Amino acid sequence: MIGDLLPSWAVAEYARTDATDDATGVLFPEEEDCVARAVPKRRREFTTVRLCARAALRRLGHPPAPLLPGRRGAPCWPDGVIGSMTHCDGYRAAVVARAGDGLSLGIDAEPDGPLPDGVLDVVALPAEQDQLALLGARRPTVHWERLLFSAKESVFKTWYPLTGRELDFHEAQVTVDLESGTFSARLLVPGPVIGGRRLSSFTGRWAVDGGLVMTAIALPAATPD
Template sequence: MISSLLPDWVATCEAYHDASEDALFPAERDIITRAVQKRRSEFTTVRVCARAALAQLGIAPAPILPGLRGAPGWPDGVIGSMTHCDGYRAAAVALGSSGAGIGIDAEPHGPLPDGVIRLVARPEEYERLDALATGHPGVHWDRLLFSMKESVYKAWFPLTGRWLDFQEASITMRPEYGTFSAELLVPGPTVGGSEITAFQGRFVVSDGLVLSAITVGAGMG
């Protein structure tokens, strides 16, 4: 499902069932020694997905260890993103010569927990959510907004090394096309000599999940 949101220069893998921890490298297993089972399963399976996606690029298996703020430590010359939620894990990777950034996120298709939307949505986004709920009922647009902002952050952080708050990007969704844009309200990263002022992405609602994805092309501002 995630592959439908990404260009053909991105390799993907997704899983609906968890893999055995035997698939982990020792250095990876050390990280989750004291973790609860849910965390262990997520950590393991998303790395199995990531290695399968990397294999499509001809890259040999290697540990994928968390780096700064938990971002995946990809092999040299690789960009990528991982996501997991109940019943779903996925990874998307590409060669750095093909693109500058990837951000993906999956969430269960249900309303956000009480109080979360106040942390996520800006005033103009509340208005857009109301219009979407009226025009396209049956979709939990608040959850999609959250997913999109997670994808924004995952695309943003490897390019900047900086935190991005939920309130520092403004999302506009285009449900008729399955696309969205994220206007950056703080100075953006520079790619190909130009500052990025907005990210463009795609989304889908299917099989009890919402998925969003952003790619930044090589040399594209």
């Protein structure tokens, strides 16, 4: 699944069904507080994606720890760890890596279906909408507008830990390569400065499988010039 889109230094775990209907005894008390008033669906997805994250952390040699949502809901990872989470109907996933191996990770999974009415205009730049039409003509079985949305979610999840700033949908332009299963995101605002070098774009991978559209970005610690 989504782990197939990631390099070997990133560890991913996923679940197609929720592990529990009751978070009691599964979540840390601090996590429990985050969903104390949540509806059951929200509790289940919150719990299961954290079980995925803890399983991935265990493979890195990290003991279980609370994974609390910070500002904008981004998870707060243990020291020395980078990561990302995603959840949608029928799928939960988390990916982690040692901070020495990567700068940032961003993953997203979405149901393989059309976007709700009105969302595409919020998400897509005019050039991206033109690209969607071309992609749809070449492979009409893929919901390309959903893939574009997913790619931009992965872009934001990669961007935010590096900057602590919001990134609007229209502040990155995504180009999808149909043949290679990759995409690039050109930042239309000044990117983060890493090691004295300003990043101007991210590159990721995408797949459509099992009723899902999935995208992933893994920014390595040493980026090419």
